Structure formats: C-alpha cells, structure tokens
Amino acid sequence: MTPAETKFFQLVDDYVRTGHRCFLAEMNLRTKEIGYALCFRTLDVSENSDPFACKYLIVPTEQVEFAGRRDHLPASLVDRLDTELSKLKKST
Numbered sequence: 001m002t003p004a005e006t007k008f009f010q011l012v013d014d015y016v017r018t019g020h021r022c023f024l025a026e027m028n029l030r031t032k033e034i035g036y037a038l039c040f041r042t043l044d045v046s047e048n049s050d051p052f053a054c055k056y057l058i059v060p061t062e063q064v065e066f067a068g069r070r071d072h073l074p075a076s077l078v079d080r081l082d083t084e085l086s087k088l089k090k091s092t
Contacts, residue, residue: 004068005029005036011073012081016040020085025054035060042088055088057081 001009005027013024026039040055063077073081 002068004065006068007071008064008067011067011071012038015073015078016081016085017043020081020088022055022085022088029061030058032061034058036064040085040088053088055084057084 009024009027012027016022016024020040021044022040022042024038025041026037028037029035030037036059038057038059040057042053045051057080059077063074067073067077
C-alpha cells in the first residue's frame with residue numbers, strides 16, 4: 001500500500017467504526033480509472049444477524065489521493081458512507 005492508501009484506509013476505518021459500528025474489511029484497487037473497491041462489515045453480529053453481511057462501494061482514485069494528502073475524508077465521501085452504510089445496519 002502507498003502512504004496515501006494507508007492513510008485513506010485508516011481514516012475510513014476510524015470513521016465507520018465510530019459512526020456506523022462497522023469496519024473496513026477490504027480495499028482493493030480495480031484500475032486507476034475505476035477506483036478502489038471497499039468492503040464494509042458490521043461489528044454488531046448477533047444470533048439473529050447475518051455474520052457475512054457486507055456492503056461494497058467503489059471509491060474514485062481521486063478521493064483516496066485527496067484523503068492521503070489532506071489527512072481527512074472528502075465531504076462527498078462522508079455523505080456517501082452515511083447513506084450507504086445505514087443500509088448495512090438495516091440488513092443485520
């Protein structure tokens with residue numbers, strides 16, 4: 001991982017652990033043009049939930065590079081995480 005990718009991973013993982021009770025399980029570059037595939041899993045696994053529930057998102061390369069340079073997540077990505085990860089909570 002590059003320093004920017006490492007910083008991005010840490011920023012996203014910290015954000016979703018705190019705000020959404022989930023974690024960033026995987027981050028893989030598809031292509032520079034497509035961006036990164038991120039896989040999120042819930043921290044709240046109970047007997048009634050699906051332990052394999054996850055949510056995948058594609059994040060543009062530019063957002064990863066931005067976070068690595070600026071040491072914070074772009075507001076557009078935070079909004080998207082808030083929207084998409086609320087669906088993960090409902091499925092568990």
